[in-house]
Amino acid sequence: MGRTPGPDLHPVAVVGMDCRFPGASGPGAYWELLMSGAHAIGERPDSRGPSTVPGGFLADADAFDRSFFQVPPAEAGAMDPQQRLLLECSWRALEDAGTSPARLAGSPVGTYIGSMSDDWLRLSLAMGEVTPRTGTGSGRAMLANRIAYQLDLRGPSITVDTACSSSLVALHLACGALRAGECDLALAGGVNIVAGSVLDEIYAQAGLAAPDGRCKPFSAAADGIGRGEGVGVVALRLLDDAVRDGDLVHAVILASAVNQDGRSNGIMAPHRASQREVIATACRRAGVSPRDIRFVEAHGTGTPLGDQIEVLSLGDVFRDDAGERAWPLAIGAVKGAIGHTEGAAGMAGLIKTVLALRHGVVPPSAPHGAENPRLALARRSMELIREPLELPAEGCRAGVSSFGMGGTNAHAVLATAPQDACAVPATAPKGAPAGASAPAAVAPTPRVGVFTLSADTPTALRRNLRVQADDVARRDGAELARLCWTSNRSRAALPCRFATVADSPEELAARLFAGAELETEYPQAAEEPVLAFAFTGQGSQYPRMTAGLYEQSTVYRTFLEEASKALQPYTVTPVHELILAGDPAVHRTGTTQPALFAVQYALARTLMELGVRPAAVVGHSIGEFAAAVLAEALDLADAARLVAVRGAFMQQLPEGGGMLATRARPAEAAGLVEGEPSVGIGALNGPGATVLSGDLEALARIRTRLEERGLACTPLRVSHAFHSPLMAPMLDRFERVAARIPAGRPRLPFHSTVRGRPLADGEELDAAYWTEHISATVRFEDAITSLAASASASAPTHVVEIGPKPVLSNLIRRIAPARDIPALAVCRGEDSGLREIGDVLARLHRDGLDPAWDTFYPDAEKRAVRMPAHVFSTQWRSWQTLPAQAAAAARPADERAGAPSPDRVRQGVREAVAIVKGGRLEEYDDALRFYDDLGFDSVMLMELKYRLEVRFPEVGELSMPEMLASLVSVESLIGYLGEQLNAAVAR
Incomplete structure (x- = not known):
């Protein structure tokens, strides 16, 4: 089918795009306009100068979402509307590429923009006032530089002016920069706004203007140029890089070429030989024979001379193999539908061609009379595209031409995207495990995701939620997780945020619609939440705890098995197997404590892999061991040994002890146990939440006294009197084991429930501490109070409860200093899984966290899908530069x-x-x-x-x-x- 491109001409992928052309507010509307065969030529707005000649004009060209880009009003008013259009278009093209523009800040992204209009500068000067903003707002060089500046892009930034071929030359330069390694992502675009009548006069005096304002490419009625406005931007990557990273690819640019007419019949006259050579060179570089080109998006201005020269040059290139072609060369020109968009014309043709290759059909040309018989298209084995032209699904090649007034010519050769990069499979392979390490018994991962969307204002967020809701309502369940992953990856984390977990399109659409109609104001997200992890104590365990998460999350599964392996030397059955089997032995102290430790370690490490990292830790009783591992005061193996020995020694103690939950205040509780040496204060959990622990007969006597005073008591189901004097027989044995474990100093603020305060600098978790820990009162209320009173930089904005079900969250809400700190639970019961983790991520993202979203999704779901682009506000408008004051x-x-x-x-x-x-x-x-x-x-x-x-x-x-x-x-x-x-x- 053709020659292979040379090693220096790696194909370039179009991974994202956006545009605005007359009658079309985006690529979807542009495609609909083209497929309809209609045109968008209409009356000239008053703002476009004194001329009354019709043309193709943008609606809302004066609108700009300046607050979104944080541009002050005076600066925005001085900005050329072309800069404003390019900013919004570039943002949307990057989102379409599956890339959050905000995350590109500081990276080597190239910016290449074609334009030939100085109308705004002339208008600004005519206003009689020159300010520093005249240069930054009107200079043509600023078209590319404005994008690079606002988005903080550090690659090459170049504005190209080769007249009508400017934007296709910009594309050529962008592809060259990618191949040379000057950037790994590039924006190429073109823009044209008619803000004055200078070019109208030039075209008219040169005999190039169509009286009715319409271009009629290759038509017998062709009588000149009709002007048009527009903006288009494509995001480009080397094809190999795009395929490697799983980017969706609209189409592929195989090669391009640029040349000049030199000294021809006139500086404005087209040159047949040069046009022929630029097309032939592009084909040669692409490794494509001319007979492989199915259609060409021609320059097609609709001037009699221009059309004739272009057809002759195409005939020269394709003549040699005309007899070998299976079909005539199809040609068309988008100028018939939208007018000649001048500096953006090449991009208008390119985006049309990309859309045609993606959809597998070339739109018909806008009707404008009979074909020009002087062109003799049939004799040259060419045809105009009068009806939609079906394209082969694979391997289709197309050309795009753009020729500049002044003689700079450009041509690009495009191809359909590889099948594995242009679309997302409808479903994952049946029975595919959630991850490579998953055992055969693990169930397929449900399609659950966290959909995120943000904006700069609540109004903007609601506007975009409606657009996304309409889109989601038309999708099927197979796309849900991929859509959510795409939203996490491609949408910038702006101040007003929406985030929700969902496991079906119906649920997600309903939540998006509800969010769009929410009457209360969306709060501004904090810069970064400060998180504390609170680890639960004994009593929160149950058979099959976290089994759902184990089945659904490869990450959690890995960490639970890691903890289970560390405990293996001290347990008969691997802890994770015992948990998942639903064995009631999980309630026996010798098993409970290792099982809770393993679950807490795995939950905490999973959250950290998701980007949820604690700034401080607190643990309730046995929870302090996992807290110590997370704070790096214990390593996993040493903590596993201490926990296993602790639980085993406790289980060996005689039974007969118990625990009593009371509403007694601490001073009152101290008085009650003063005369009962076998009873201690087991835990001070908060106001009216005191637990007594000790001998059952002594506890019964205390209970009677409390109930006589009208204070309710609840016996707890425990096997032993934890944190009481009855633990004394095991202390010496345990301390001898603990003495062989290295003491450690926490690297995070460690709010001790033994001390009831944060550990001081240099204070260690050593054998003495862990021994005291066994019988000491759990001073949870004091520890939470000290946590809430932390210095401002480390004071938590949220507490995340780490355990198999929520226990501590309600206690935290009853402690006055911490009452306003949100407490989030990562597990709510046996059925908890990824959805509950997603709930936590959604809440934290709404409050300012940017999680490591990739970790949340199975590899099979990390495939981009196309989403509707961000809808900018059109409320702020300006068409004038600074008025006289x-x-x-x-x-x-x-x-x-x-x-x-x-x-x-x-x-x-x-x-x-x-x-x-x-x-x-x-x-x-x-x-x-x-x-x-x-x-x-x-x-x-x-x-x-x-x-x-x-x-x-x-x-x-x-x-x-x-x-x-x-x-x-x-x-x-x-x-x-x-x-x-x-x-x-x-x-």
């Missing part, structure tokens, strides 16, 4: 002599600040600080200096070093300027 007007006649009045100084300063910052004068209070409140930077300060000098010419040139000292607040600047004006008058 009264601040620069001449002074009133009665103030031309002498020092300006204080009111005039105050008014002048506030007007200047309002002009520089943007907004209404009444919004600016004199107490506002330039840096902290108004966000002034060096460029804004220089503009402020200039405007004050214009407003108050009598002061002369202000000294910036002197002025800086007074730039604390608006009030301080007013005072400084008044002093300077008084001094000037005195001179």
